[in-house]
Amino acid sequence: MSNCQLPLQTMNLSAPDKITNYIGGEFLAPVNGKHMPNINPAIGEVYSQTPDSDADDVALAVNAAEKAFNEWSNISSEERFKILNRIAELIDENHDALALAETNDNGKPLWLSKKVDIPRASSNFRFFATGQMHFATESHNMEDKAINYTLRQAVGIVGCISPWNLPLYLYTWKIAPALAAGNCVISKPSEVTPMTAYLLGLICKEAGLPDGVLNILQGAGPACGSAIVAHPAIKAISFTGSTRAGKDIASIAAPMFKKISLELGGKNPNIIFADCDWEKMMRVTLQSSFNNQGEICLCGSRILIEESVYEKFKTEFIARVQKYTVGDPLTDRISQGAIVSKIHFDKVMSCIELAKQDGGKILSGGHSVNPGGRCEKGYFIAPTIIEGLGPNCRTNMEEIFGPVVTLQPFKNEDEALQLANASDYGLSATIWTQDVSRANRVAAKVKSGIIWVNCWLLRDLRTPFGGFKNSGVGREGGWDAMRFFTEPKNVCIEL
Numbered sequence: 001m002s003n004c005q006l007p008l009q010t011m012n013l014s015a016p017d018k019i020t021n022y023i024g025g026e027f028l029a030p031v032n033g034k035h036m037p038n039i040n041p042a043i044g045e046v047y048s049q050t051p052d053s054d055a056d057d058v059a060l061a062v063n064a065a066e067k068a069f070n071e072w073s074n075i076s077s078e079e080r081f082k083i084l085n086r087i088a089e090l091i092d093e094n095h096d097a098l099a100l101a102e103t104n105d106n107g108k109p110l111w112l113s114k115k116v117d118i119p120r121a122s123s124n125f126r127f128f129a130t131g132q133m134h135f136a137t138e139s140h141n142m143e144d145k146a147i148n149y150t151l152r153q154a155v156g157i158v159g160c161i162s163p164w165n166l167p168l169y170l171y172t173w174k175i176a177p178a179l180a181a182g183n184c185v186i187s188k189p190s191e192v193t194p195m196t197a198y199l200l201g202l203i204c205k206e207a208g209l210p211d212g213v214l215n216i217l218q219g220a221g222p223a224c225g226s227a228i229v230a231h232p233a234i235k236a237i238s239f240t241g242s243t244r245a246g247k248d249i250a251s252i253a254a255p256m257f258k259k260i261s262l263e264l265g266g267k268n269p270n271i272i273f274a275d276c277d278w279e280k281m282m283r284v285t286l287q288s289s290f291n292n293q294g295e296i297c298l299c300g301s302r303i304l305i306e307e308s309v310y311e312k313f314k315t316e317f318i319a320r321v322q323k324y325t326v327g328d329p330l331t332d333r334i335s336q337g338a339i340v341s342k343i344h345f346d347k348v349m350s351c352i353e354l355a356k357q358d359g360g361k362i363l364s365g366g367h368s369v370n371p372g373g374r375c376e377k378g379y380f381i382a383p384t385i386i387e388g389l390g391p392n393c394r395t396n397m398e399e400i401f402g403p404v405v406t407l408q409p410f411k412n413e414d415e416a417l418q419l420a421n422a423s424d425y426g427l428s429a430t431i432w433t434q435d436v437s438r439a440n441r442v443a444a445k446v447k448s449g450i451i452w453v454n455c456w457l458l459r460d461l462r463t464p465f466g467g468f469k470n471s472g473v474g475r476e477g478g479w480d481a482m483r484f485f486t487e488p489k490n491v492c493i494e495l
Contacts, residue, residue: 024064025211068212107338270300426468
């Protein structure tokens with residue numbers, strides 16, 4: 001049970017051995033009394049218990065949200081700002097404790113949780129707390145006949161289901177705009193990484209968020225998540241996760257005419273032209289390949305290299321990757337931490353074996369890592385580079401979501417585009433070139449929702465986020481998120 005006591009500096013709180021749900025402002029055990037083990041993936045041991053909630057808990061949460069909706073949806077923008085901004089402040093004030101909780105739950109390096117995950121969580125609340133004060137609607141004048149204006153009103157009760165790879169980061173990315181738009185939220189963080197969502201419930205209570213406005217249900221997808229999606233009082237679903245789960249959600253929500261936003265998988269191309277800024281490209285490509293153990297939907301898992309510099313790239317990339325350190329996520333010197341769970345560890349290792357069977361050559365990695373010490377039983381995989389596979393093999397078509405990349409050469413711009421667009425996914429792409437005209441041409445023709453040119457994971461919270469094809473439906477971020485969580489109503493007044 002090491003490292004499970006996480007004192008929150010300014011609130012004198014600690015994370016429990018047994019997590020609870022947060023419903024109607026109360027911290028409650030699941031109605032069925034069932035719990036699931038929560039495992040620290042770096043040490044491979046249970047360190048807390050998580051509710052195994054089901055439809056009965058969802059019904060309680062919906063009842064609490066229905067009671068809270070009228071007050072919250074009609075509160076002044078300034079008062080709503082004060083509450084949501086206070087949540088952001090409390091996240092910042094308890095930064096270190098939340099970062100440690102994230103690392104113990106997810107396996108990512110502690111320095112990464114401190115640098116990226118927790119700051120982004122507070123930024124999400126701060127951004128939408130401010131944004132809702134400036135969220136404007138339109139009017140249309142019909143000469144001397146009539147005036148039309150648009151009301152944007154909260155949807156009502158909405159469901160937000162978030163993944164395990166960036167737990168608090170993506171959880172707050174969903175609930176903050178939903179709350180800012182005046183909705184009450186029934187949320188489910190991943191059962192694999194439940195701790196920071198639980199701690200956020202404590203923070204929301206301290207910040208003065210009215211009871212029932214945010215309800216946090218801990219549980220598995222089949223029992224808890226499906227019940228959220230299917231409940232008739234929940235009018236919109238925002239989900240981030242696998243394409244398979246997204247299809248299941250759509251099959252339930254669509255016949256009920258619910259609004260749905262699905263941010264799903266990616267198999268993203270990293271397109272490297274010979275004229276790029278070589279040093280910057282190498283440094284950033286290392287990050288885009290293996291950051292967060294490769295467990296980011298935006299990682300560039302298909303590296304496409306112009307033929308004239310392919311061998312140069314391969315030699316230098318292998319050398320850099322072999323200096324990558326994998327180990328205890330609580331130590332500052334490591335580059336990569338643990339895979340999030342034993343199930344996912346086994347999946348990634350099976351994908352590496354499949355690549356070998358299909359003729360792929362392992363240039364580096366391809367094996368598990370035992371860091372020893374307290375992490376002797378943890379789930380660690382060496383960063384893996386594979387070449388020799390065509391664009392249509394399973395390794396290059398299916399999302400692995402781990403520290404695994406493939407290398408493919410291309411002769412010219414047209415072939416680069418063919419390879420980039422070969423995937424059924426279309427979430428993001430990175431283009432490396434100093435030729436501005438080429439950058440614009442390729443960016444326009446790559447079938448992905450997010451294009452980075454000479455950078456990666458540089459995010460502006462005002463911009464739309466989402467993908468093409470099997471990478472999802474709808475957009476998150478900025479006004480797109482506020483629009484999703486509101487319903488437009490046109491009012492026409494004859495003059």
